[in-house]
Amino acid sequence: MLNHVMVGSNDLERSKRFYDAVLGVLGAGEPFRNTADSGHTRLFYMNGGSTFCVSEPIDGGPATHANGGTIGFKCASPNR
Numbered sequence: 001m002l003n004h005v006m007v008g009s010n011d012l013e014r015s016k017r018f019y020d021a022v023l024g025v026l027g028a029g030e031p032f033r034n035t036a037d038s039g040h041t042r043l044f045y046m047n048g049g050s051t052f053c054v055s056e057p058i059d060g061g062p063a064t065h066a067n068g069g070t071i072g073f074k075c076a077s078p079n080r
Helices: 012-025
Strands: 002-008 032-035 041-047 050-055 070-073
Touching: 012 041, 012 050
Parallel strands: 002 050
Antiparallel strands: 002 070, 032 041, 041 050
């Protein structure tokens, strides 16, 4: 049902150390690092068809309990 979950971070390298340790136990390997055209950086951990993402907020503001957060649902097509 879930495609991905994204959380915001104010310190991406600190978050990476934490999630590398936690998600490594669950079988996720080294994250894919992406720098968007906007300049913000994101980490994508993939395992078993799901993705967990850690991102600097795209709006340049601080990451808070919701800023930078996304939950994506797995769908059969863009229309469903």
